[in-house]
Amino acid sequence: MTKLGEYLGAKSVNKSEIARKTGLSKARLNRxxxxxxxxxxxSELYLIALAIGVNPCDMLESIFGELKKxxxx
Numbered sequence: 332m333t334k335l336g337e338y339l340g341a342k343s344v345n346k347s348e349i350a351r352k353t354g355l356s357k358a359r360l361n362r363x364x365x366x367x368x369x370x371x372x373x374s375e376l377y378l379i380a381l382a383i384g385v386n387p388c389d390m391l392e393s394i395f396g397e398l399k400k401x402x403x404x
Contacts, residue, residue: 334394335371335379336364344383352382 332340339346346364350357355375362369376394380387 333364333367333369333371335376338390338393339364339379339383342383342385349379349382353378355379 339349346357346360349355350360353375355378359375363371363375371394376391377387380390
């Protein structure tokens, strides 16, 4: 499972509903939530965040927050 999959699981959201609201296919959502080699596009993250009623910036931080550790000061 991917970070997006874990995030959506914690929010108890329905992937079919997200697909309907965003226009993303169920197959694409399954790849994004189950396949670690799938690359989440910024536009997809934005649409998903809007569909589930969360702030896109907060969702980005939750999913990719560990990248802060890789940035050197």
